[in-house]
Amino acid sequence: MNLSSAAQWAEIVGLATILGAAIYSWFQIEELKKSRKSAAALSLAELFQSPDFASGVASISRQPVEINNFEKFQEYHGDLWPQAFAVMTTWESLGALVFRGDLQFHIVYDLFSGLVQHHHKVCENLIAWDREEGGDTRFEWFTWLSQRLAEFDENESAPKAAHLEYANWKPPKTK
Numbered sequence: 001m002n003l004s005s006a007a008q009w010a011e012i013v014g015l016a017t018i019l020g021a022a023i024y025s026w027f028q029i030e031e032l033k034k035s036r037k038s039a040a041a042l043s044l045a046e047l048f049q050s051p052d053f054a055s056g057v058a059s060i061s062r063q064p065v066e067i068n069n070f071e072k073f074q075e076y077h078g079d080l081w082p083q084a085f086a087v088m089t090t091w092e093s094l095g096a097l098v099f100r101g102d103l104q105f106h107i108v109y110d111l112f113s114g115l116v117q118h119h120h121k122v123c124e125n126l127i128a129w130d131r132e133e134g135g136d137t138r139f140e141w142f143t144w145l146s147q148r149l150a151e152f153d154e155n156e157s158a159p160k161a162a163h164l165e166y167a168n169w170k171p172p173k174t175k
Helices: 003-049 051-061 070-099 105-134 140-154
Strands: none
Touching: 003 051, 003 105, 051 070, 051 105, 070 105, 070 140, 105 140
16 A cells, blocks of 8 residues: 555545544434433422522512512511521522423423412512513513413413313323
8 A cells, every 4th residue: 555545545534534523413412402401300399498598489470469569578578588588589590491492381381380470470570570670671580480370371282280181191101
């Protein structure tokens, strides 16, 4: 084999190596994306395991719609007002993350749809007051997320509650 043909074979082997590395990298990136989505879903589910978050959810869920400023909000929630406010800011964060594609809409829908919409309804007067004080960007993503969830609920393909939609579900057989 002469030097010229050896150089050509070396180029072919080099190109095949680069192509193989690119294909391998693509598969690795896809696996990383799946892993990241799973980790995000697990983090969302873990929210309910926090006693502070759970007490904030319960507190806002019972909140009257008449609350229209933070003084009344703090008065109503008492010592739990930081937990209740943290729930509102969590819904705000979820809205931005869903919009940017960092969280899947359907995971947020499955885990929090009813709560987000109910909490937005009972906090609407408070949010309106806050926007008068500080501008339209206050709780903008909380509102956006609540509206998107409501629109999805109005869609005829929206799933029913899990205990109704999947009443006949059976776990897959193990190997």
